[in-house]
Amino acid sequence: MDHTPRSRGLGRRALLQAAVGTPAAVAASSLALGNTAAEATESAHPADPSAARFTLAVMPDTQYLFDEGGTDPEPVRESLRYLLRRRQDDNIVFMTHLGDVTEHGTEAEMASADPVFRTIEGKLPWSVLAGNHDVSGDDQRGDTPFLRTFGPRRFARSSTFRGASPDGYNTYHVFRAADRTWLVLALDWRTSDEGLAWARQVLDQNPGVPTILTTHDIVSPNDDGSATISDNGRHLWDGLIRSYDQIFLAMGGHYWPAGRTVQTNEHGNPVHLHITNYQDRYYGGAGMIRYYTFDLATGAIDVETFSPWLLEKRNPSTLEAETRELSGxxxxxxxxxxxxxxxxxxxxxxxxxxxxxxxxxxxxWRFDGKDGDAATAARDLSGQGNDLTVQRIGTSGPDVLKYSAEFHEAQPAHGSVRFDGAKNRGAVLHTSASAPLATMKFQNGYTLETFIKLPEPFEGDHAWMGIFSWEGRAGDAGKDGGWSPDDAPCSLNVTSERFLQFVVYPVNQNDDPTCWSHALPPGRWTHVAVVNDGHHTAIYVDGSKIARNASLDSNGISTVGKPFAIGGTQGGGRYDQGFYGWIGDTRIVSRALRPDQFLTAR
Structure with missing residues (x-):
């Protein structure tokens, strides 16, 4: 951090003399994700790599707590202990330090910091980079106490470390979270052109991997809490960040107070740039850490800043209470x-x-036709003879049902059909009346599965459009209870509010036990499973059981010898509303399945 002068008695000359030594023998590791370093024992209170919610912990400038003129590393040590204690509960997958570990970068200060950071080694993956108080010049400076203490050799046994630039001052790391791979670039406070070329090579060999760039100096603060790209930040932006769409978040320390801005890259996507630095606060920042809690289910990163060391104090002073958790x-x-x-x-x-x-x-059934071609039929791949053919609604033409290359990421087949239905418009894919499904009663239970996607925006009148159903009238099965004898014997539908409705007229009831889901999000693929165990029915959406499942005993389906159909539900024996959206793989099993047996299982 450049805002304050260095302590007297240790000027730039002394700092450079302290940095002189034998150049570190640093070997650049392989750049590809497939070439991993030796596995470490980072397993104490392990994080869950499959959970959609996880935390990246960030520690900014700690220099005032590792200062030869007066040091107290306890706040940093307590923050690291806190991360270990909370690793499982908060699903902390990685910790990154933003540089200026020490105040002067001397051997003595590095020796003071060294054992503190060993608190987490082998227990929590982490990265660190050099700030201007740790080193001088750019990353071609050669050997320094920082490199000998926090260089690539220190991370050789880390399970996330993947490589370093030939000079040793730039590293990259990968971790697993939310069932995907993430990459952290930890770049020197003054990354040279050689360093940027190395970083580009890393990203070129790991295309599309979501990347968080960490460095010491990238944006400077404005009075209103916004931030402006600094001179060094411009060097990084022009030479690296703007061209690589996989970089979505970049953060640094160096300046204070904290601030943030958003820039648009060459691909038209936002890149979030943040300053995280609290060395100007009480007790040199008191070991402040920042949580970046990612939630892929909601599409958000929740950020909070606090000092575990101060939070542990039972009777904090006024100043301690003001500093321990920041809410600006x-x-x-x-x-x-x-x-x-x-x-x-x-x-x-x-x-x-x-x-x-x-x-x-x-x-x-799966739908593997050429993208954009009119869909005409679908063969029953179970071999049971329930092949599907097209029936158009009203005067609809072939454009209402086309093959599509879109699909749910966990779907067995990579294709779907796109229905362009509305009132008195659309098409269905249905079996013949002589197909086995037309008369099956399913009294031992059933599982009905499909994948759907509603368009975004979801516009027009599409209330009660059918996803799948059995044709005919419940009244033809002798059912005069329930909503209406003109209802289809069994159907899965979408309401005007985008709720799922599953209604069935069971063999053992003169009624229509009905299940209701929450509102489905448009523009996103959803897996739906309807499971009946011979007595009760439940809907599962993306593997999660919904709340509003019918409590009435329900055994079997009162089919009436009519076809099974995908893309519509009859009322009074006729179609007047076509499905609007995409439907993917669809399977019917004559027993109740567990979620780990659904089509999404691998």
Missing amino acids: DVDRFTVELDFHHRFPGTPIPPLPPNAVLLPGTVAY
């Missing part, structure tokens, strides 16, 4: 980011049909 707009905020759109990831490879034909499968 630049210290506690939310970053909105649609991760699934920005980083769609590599799809799970498609599965052959026989991989999902579980015992009891009576029908399985």
Whole structure:
């Protein structure tokens, strides 16, 4: 941090003399993710790499707590202990330090910091980079106490360390979280052109991997809490960040107070740039840490800033109480980011049909036609003879039903059909009346599964459009209870509010036990499973059981010898509303399945 002068008695000349030594023998590791370093024992209170919510911990400038003129490393040590204690509960997957570990970068200060950071080694993956109080010049400076203490050799056994630039001052790390790979670039406070070339090579060999760039100096604060790209930040932006769409977050320390801004890269996407530094606060920042809690389910990063050391104090002073948890707009905020759109990831490879034909499968359809072509039929891949053909609603033409290359990322097949239905418009894919499904009663239970996606924006009158159903009238099965004898015997529908409605007229009831979901989000693929165990029915949305499942005993489906259909639900024996959106793989099994047996399982 440049705002305050260095302590008297240790000027630039002494700092340079302290840095003189034998150049470190630093070997640049392989740049590809597949070449991993030796595995460490980072398993104490392990994080969950599959949970959609996880935390990245950030520690900014700690220089005033490692100062030869007067040092107290306890706040930093307590912050690191806190991260270990909270690793499992807060799902902390990684910790990164933003530089200026020490005040003068001397051997003595590095020796003081060294054992403190060993608190987390082998227990929590982390990275560190050099700030201007740790080193001088750019990353071609050669050997320094910082490099000998916090260089690549220190991380050689870390499970996340993947490599370093030849000079040793720039490193990169990968970790697993939310079932995907993330990359952290830890760049020197003055990354040279050689360092930037190395960083570009790392990203070129790891395309599309969501990347967080950490450095010491990237943006400077404005009075209103916003930030402006600094001169060094401009060097990084022009030479690296703006061209690589995978970099979505970049952070540094160096300046105070905290601040943030958003820049748009060459691909038209936002890059969030943050200052995180609290050395000007009480007790040199008191070991302040910042949580970046990612939630891929909601598309948000929740940010909060606090000092574990001060939080542990039972009777804090006024100053301690004011500092222990910060709540200003630049210290506690939310970053909105649609991760699934920005980083769609590599799809799970498609599965052959026989991989999902579980015992009891009576029908399985997938839609593998050429993108944009009119859909005409779908063969039943279970071999049970429930093939589908097209029936258009009213005077609809072939454009209302087309093959699509879109699909749910966990779907066995990589394709779908796009329905362009509305009132008195659309098409259905249905079996013949002689197909086995037309008369099956499912009294031993059933699982009905499909993948759907509603368009965004979801406009027009699409209330009560059918996803799938059995044709005919419940009244033809002798059912005069329930909503209406003109209802289809069984159907899965979408309401005007985008709620799912599953209604069935069971064999054992003169009624229509109905299940209701929450509102489905438009523009996003959803897996839906309807499971009946012979007595009760439950809907699962993306593997989670919904709340409003019918309590009435429900056994079987009162089919009436009419076709099964995808893309519509009859009323009074006719279609007057076509489905609007995408439908993917659809499977029917004549027994109740567990969620780990659904089509999304691998």
